[in-house]
Amino acid sequence: MTKPLRIALAGLGTVGAGVIRLLDTNGALIARRAGRPIEIVAVSARDRSKDRGVDIGRFAWVDDTTALAHADVDVVVELVGGSDGPALTLARATLGAGKSFVTANKAMLAHHGLELARAAEAANVALKFEAAVAGGVPVIKGLREGAAANEIERVYGILNGTCNFILSKMEAEGRDFADVLAEAQALGFAESDPSFDIDGVDAAHKVSLLASLAFGTQPAFADVAASGIRDVLAADIAEAASLGYRVRLIGLAESGPNGLFQRVHPHLVPVSHPLAHVTGATNAVVAEGNFVGRLLFQGAGAGDGPTASAVVADLIDIARGEFGPAFAMPADALLAQGPADAGDRLGRAYVRFTVADRVGVLAEIAAAMRDAGVSIESLMQRGVHADGSVLVAIVTHEGPERSVAQALERLRGSQSLVGQPLWMHILA
């Protein structure tokens, strides 16, 4: 048979062990599909003696993970994680040594993707990262290849399974965020330090990669405005439901004449939209192309099996000799598009205030909205809480986001408000 594709595997955690299991289970089929076997020859992690549920005794063990770049292999697979540190050292050294590099590391690519893409091109080797966005869902391939003939105006979706799991559970059981987060941690759906997930940073990494692939722009993670789901109350979810919406953490990117627009925020999604029906840890991405129309990619965004499936798909492409530039066009062709001003964007909004239960509060909010030019479609006031506070939620007509920001600025410091208002965009 043809020469195998020789692999070094850095990181033997959830995904690394999953890759070993997948190649053990489907190796013969993959060899037929790829035209040659894919063989792991060397591995590295921190602790050699750890039981990983797979036999690693058959592979060469390398203590210094970054030294895998110089192993006698064709491809290094990085499944360590972290935007810098050993993952980045290994990426630079591998590409510098003229070997292909496969990773699931969205944090590293969001920060250093352009540099690494240039290094891969200079060495004429592959840099592939299907598993970095939406886990097992082939959205990178979908954008790079399937939708490559289209101008894409907008790409958006549910990019963080932990947040979607928490929001779905809050919705189904009427429970508040902190309570559900604790359960998600106990079940292993959320990290012990969950901030990257629940504050929107992980989704922001993925948005920056999707935007680059969709629009042919340089990854611009620093320009992604991000907030997470910490401030969403069970009451917001109930209010949204009564209005015909579900709350989802949406990562969104748009390219237009005024620049590149990238954001991750909780949104109200109409129940008629497919993303409203994505529940649990599932991920889903929508891309809108000018010839193909709306594409929906959906599936498991994390977990050993789905993520390993995406990693090995990249390896099969490399084994076949099928790979192009990392971001779907040569790095020098990627445009450096500046950020668009969110204030100019038109949209509808849901704004929830927690207010003191006293006369004149509604009039104060309504006046701030009127003075900033925000037109109110509906206003709801619900129940008095034990501490005497009341929830007031408004839905606006379509208008510039700048006006809502100005109204909230006018209300800043008001004695009537208890805590910060929550502003959620309504997905159109």
Ligand SMILES: NC(=O)c1ccc[n+]([C@@H]2O[C@H](COP(=O)([O-])OP(=O)(O)OC[C@H]3O[C@@H](n4cnc5c(N)ncnc54)[C@H](OP(=O)(O)O)[C@@H]3O)[C@@H](O)[C@H]2O)c1
């Ligand atoms: N888990 C998922 O579902 C998922 C989905 C999509 C993408 N990803 C990405 O895939 C990558 C790996 O994730 P994971 O969930 O598999 O992580 P993980 O379970 O925490 O495994 C990380 C592995 O890296 C090793 N490692 C950590 N620090 C190291 C260091 N300084 N030097 C050498 N090795 C080190 C660990 O070694 P020890 O085992 O010896 O401690 C472990 O084997 C990350 O970039 C993540 O964002 C994960």
